[in-house]
Amino acid sequence: MLAMNKFRILGVLIIAIAATVVISSCKDKRSTGWEYAPNMYEHLAYDPDQPNSNFKDGKTAQVPPAGTIPIGWVKFDYPNTHDGYELASTEVKSPLPQTAANFADGKVLFLHFCSPCHGQNGQGDGLVVQHGFPPPPSYSKGQSSRGGAMKDLTDGKIYHTITYGLNAMGSYASQLDPSERWKVIMYVHHLQTL
């Protein structure tokens, strides 16, 4: 009798464990599951990417009022035209000290933001280009669509292009702040010599 009971107890235990495993594994991946005190997760304070009925356009992330300048903002008063481009070329110079640390930062930023199209060595052969994106010209061997060789591009010209974009390239002003743009330009100058 006792032996029988032992078997029964073991059997019941196994069944119970299997049942709990089965029950708990039936989880809907589209749902967050049970929440205790959900107001900790869906909180009262607005996240920047949440809808917000307090504003006319219904967004929390508002554009700064017209005419205001964020702290640390650097002026770049050259319009997105050919004349603006040429003027920037003669007037704008990098304000960054040409240090090894800035160069290293520039390399990382270049690899993250530019190399998908321009390629690791700036030859216009990035992975995205290999998958069908129109190739940009090589920094060292190509010709600029605005005249002149790519290897002769000045600080101001490259800064103007990063800020406004050109041809198939979009503006990178939202991804790179001015000092980051200057760091990238340091590395691009190195690639122009390759």
Added chain:
Amino acid sequence: MRNISLIFKQFSKAVLLTAGFAILGFSAHAQGDATKGEALFKANCTTCHKIESQLIGPALGPLVTAETDDKWLTKWVQNNQALIAAKDPKALKIYNQFNQQGMTVFGSLSDGDVANILAYIRADWKTQQAAAPAAGAAGASGATADSGPSSLVIWGLLGVIVVAFIVIIVLNKVIGTLERLLLRNKGIVLEEEETEDGVAKVPVDKMAGLKHLAKNKKFIFFVILCGTIACGSWTWVTLWNTNVHQGYQPEQPIHFPHDLHAGVMKIDCQYCHSGAYKSKNATIPSLNICMNCHKVVKQDSPEIQKIYAALGYDPKTQKYDSTKSRPIQWVRVHNLPDLVYFNHSQHVKVGGIKCQTCHGPVQTMKEIYQYSPLTMKWCIQCHKRTEVDFSKGGHKGNAYYDNMIAVHDRIKRGEKVTEASMGGIECGKCHY
């Protein structure tokens, strides 16, 4: 025999010669080699031009076919800026039409090269135009051929199955009634009563069994025990998983495949989540970042069309209409409760942790899901186990850590340390 072979040789030579001259003449007539042109076109022009549609510059197929003045085209390709400077009316018209962007000067291309490229563009545009109506017709006929019979066949089959079932049921009933009639006619009617008795007896037996079991204390103990274990373990698992969103994979408004962008294309996480290195938030990319590539790439995909719709962008005119734009409401996956302060830049830039450590193999995810539990236990465990090396990575040259080490060195040397030397009089210490 020899004579014959000689004659044959001479004859074949003549044929070959005439054939060669014919080919030469033909190619001279076409004024350019399309195959050479194709290579040149792909090397020089595809950055800004497509043959069938506008990219950065105009669609070349219709333009070059309509413009027959090859000398002018060659001049434009070799030095468009000289033509514009000379105020050539045709050149100025195109220059102004494309916002005075200007085209790259291709001084390196010879007259022959340009002729080859033009020949390629014209030939390719011709074949595309010839293929377009044919493909359209084939597609239309294919569509009718596909959809018509397939749906008909499916509905027909379903109808046949339903009819067959009805027939079987009706036949069964008919057979049943006929059999009963036969039995009645023979005088054997008693089976049904007997079965009724049988049905009544069985439940009595079962109930008796159950009652017997209910009196068995050991059995009751087992039932309660296994109930307790099942409920207990269910409660245990449920409580541990309450507020834990691990594995959460909500459906997003646009199907963005991370495996393609981060895996195949190897685009760095920071390209889109550019806040991760310099801000508390990794940031969800705004649509202008999508448009860096998708202004040109995969314009016809229905998912990309959703981006265009949200921006009010018309790919044909390449113009934005801000009155039609609206934000895309992505569904948040990783969500920490309001009582937790988490800063991405501290972990990524200073700590040098890879994105995948917490977010899992995003580069293989077709659809993003929460990889880590993001519980307090999970945070604490990593903070307990991670060793910090102040001479490396983001810690090196970081003013906060440099000061901290300097203060500790002073304490070791037995010097006195004030609150101010540890940043105690910084504004933010008191004025949040």
